Amino acid sequence: MSETWITExxxxxxxxxxxxxxxxxxxxxxxxxxxxxxxxQFGRILTLDDVVQTTEGDNFIYHEMLTHVPILAHGNAKRVLIIGGGDGGMAREALRHQSVEHVTMVEIDAGVVDFSKEYLPMLSQGAFDDPRLTLVINDGAAFMRDTQDKFDVIIVDSTDPIGPGEVLFTDTFYGHAARALTEEGIIVTQNGVPFMQGDELTNTMRAFQALFSDASCYIASIPTYAGGPMAFGWGSHSAKGRDVDLATVQARFAAAGFECDYYNPEIHKAAFALPGYVKKLIP
Incomplete structure (x- = not known):
């Protein structure tokens, strides 16, 4: 019997x-x-156009780092917006924080949500049934342009900047997101693997520097996003979030009352220590 392989x-x-x-x-x-x-090795794997989006085996790294870092850095996040995230993994992690009162999740493709519930229920773990979650089927860029709401944390869980995800990497989108943040709000973004996709990080950082008083990125290594550590963009109108000290993060994490498989307060702080080649990509 011949083996079948998918090549990304x-x-x-x-x-x-x-x-x-x-x-x-x-x-x-x-x-x-x-x-x-x-x-x-990885259990169930979801691909879009043969590009790996998430896996049962290593999704916890990605989802934990895009939710707990900004939520615990903020310290009092009540309203969270997720752009993308149709598999429910990001909502799963955000809703672990009992202090979060409401999560709005905007997904362009209802089909992703429907089949994720059926084929990848281990990712959402009941998040779609949480009364604090509002699911909006809409283009993320259009939602961000039109919303009048304010959010403490905005998480952009986008695909790569090709096809439907391309509009989520534009200066216009980031500008609308900046307007939708509260005074001490934080936006975090998926910015690819810098060793392979350096322009993606550079372009986002250039836009963030024009929009936010605090703009940087942090990293984590996720096995199926191959080519080195992945970068997560960070933007805020306030420097308070990124400047929070280790003891404060430890206290907030302890108060949250749950454990993670990747995230911890030490990783939180260390993730902002960037390799030289990544620093060079930031204008």
């Missing part, structure tokens, strides 16, 4: 392949082709 060709000169032990879902929606398959 996101980068021009580098590819990674994952073995398909069992194809569980394969369908083309209005926006993209979705696949879910079983892999012996």
């Amino acid at each position: 060709k996101l980068h021009a000169h580098y590819a990674q392949s994952l073995r398909v032990d069992e194809m569980l879902y394969d369908s083309k929606t209005e926006h993209q082709r979705l696949k879910v398959f079983q892999n012996g």
Whole structure:
């Protein structure tokens, strides 16, 4: 019996392949082709147009770092906005904070939500049923342009800047997001793997520096986002969030009352220590 492999060709000169032990879902929606398959190392894997989006095995790193870092840095986040995140993993982690009163999640593709509930329920773990969650099926850029609400934390859980996700990397989108943040609010963004996608980080940082008094990024290594650590953009109208000391983060995490598989207060602080090649990508 021959083996079946899916090869992700996101980068021009580098590819990674994952073995398909069992194809569980394969369908083309209005926006993209979705696949879910079983892999012996990572469990269930979701791809969009054969680009890995999330896996049962290592999603916890990505989701924990994009939620707990800004929420615990803020210290009093009540309203959280998630752009993207149709698999429910980001909502899962944000809603672990009992101090968070409301999460708005904006997903462009209802099909992603529907099949994630069926094929990837281990990612959302009931988040879609939490009364604090409002799910909006809409284009994230249009929602951000039109919303009059203010948010303490905005999490941009986007695909790469190709296809439907491209508009979530524009100066216009970031400008609308800056307006929607509270005075001490924080926006965090998925900014790819800097070793392979340096321009993505540079362009976001250039926009953030024009919009926010505090603009930087932090990193974490996620096995299936290959090519080195992933960068997460950070923007705020206040320096308070990034300047919070370790003891304060430790106290806030202890008060939150849960444990993580990747995130901890020490990782929180260390994630902002950037390798030289990443620093050079920040204007």
